[in-house]
Amino acid sequence: MTIAPDKLAEILRDAAKREILPRFRKLDEGMVRTKSSAIDLVTEADVGAERVITAALKQAAPDALVVGEEAVAADASLLDRALDAPFVIYVDPVDGTANFVGGLPLYAVMASVVVNGETVAGVIYDPMGDDWLMAEIGSGAWLKFPDGRAIPQRFSDPAPLNDMIGTASPFYMQPAARAKVLANFNKLRMVASYRCAGHEYRLAAGGNIHFLMFHKLMPWDHLAGSLIMQEAGAFVARFDGEPYLPAHRDGGLLIAPDQDSWTELRQQVFVDA
Known part of the structure; x- marks a missing residue:
């Protein structure tokens, strides 16, 4: 009842290459919509990426409840149902959508794995840099690259x-x-x-x-x-x-x-x- 973080990163990366990067700085007016406010946006990239990620996750981890930001926007009850599910994968198909719409290369694709109410893994993929932050509980935090390199991550020391x-x-x-x-x-x-x-x-x-x-x-x-x-x-x-x-x-x-x-x-x- 889990999914390997490396597999999760592979799924996010594939979705970004298929649905997000081809639309970066190429959004027509009809490809962007407003949700709750003028700065709460959704694009065809968000919707397309979440669709691809959700389908891939259901194949790789069929016992998981996949909860995507755009799916919750369409059905808010999904968020409550997730509280009782033993295995949940949360997905943000484009984090920083306003940046993406503005052509700023500061956006990410994120997913987290929750088992029995505990977050056990997380991945933050950067489509522009083609690398990802990853952590699995008890195993440290890593910056990983497609060529297999992995750099351990460490938060800053205290300061005045x-x-x-x-x-x-x-x-x-x-x-x-x-x-x-x-x-x-x-x-x-x-x-x-x-x-x-x-x-x-x-x-x-x-x-x-x-x-x-x-x-x-x-x-x-x-x-x-x-x-x-x-x-x-x-x-x-x-x-x-x-x-x-x-x-x-x-x-x-x-x-x-x-x-x-x-x-x-x-x-x-x-x-x-």
Whole structure:
């Protein structure tokens, strides 16, 4: 009741080559639609890639419940049904769709494997670089390449607060809390947002930043990345300090080099998040 991460990466890579890359910077007006807001977009690449990935996963792991972002957009009950399923594979066919639509090469294809309510594997594939971050629980985090090379990943060492560099997405917070958090960014060296969780996790896995903060939690956005961060040595928790689990859809997520750094960030920067 599982699927090998290497096989999962192969499926994501094949879908990207078939459905995503041929459409990059070649989207006609009719190929892009708005979902919940002006920045929540879906394209023919999202739909096509999810269709290909889902079909391949059902063949490779027929006992898995495949939960794709676009399938949930069509049938929200699928997300609730997944909570009771023993074997679930969550899929984000194009993470960073707004970047993809804008022709920015910062988008990713992600999948995570959940067995009996525990995330056991995750893959983040970068179609532009043709490589992928991968983690299997207890086996470390790796950057892998089609030629077989594999580079172990390690989260950054702790740093003083005023030297910390990281990414944050406070944009779904209530206005008053968001204003306070944005003011607190002055305590840090640098804060950015790539509008693509996959690439932010990629940056962090290589030890290039000291923290990541996300407010909105959907399983296809963060299960793979949070496992990769843990396997790379980071401290990962929701804003209340509790572990992040596949059932969680709110409560925020904060990732730091260790628990002390996490606590300092929570108290000094993300205090009202």
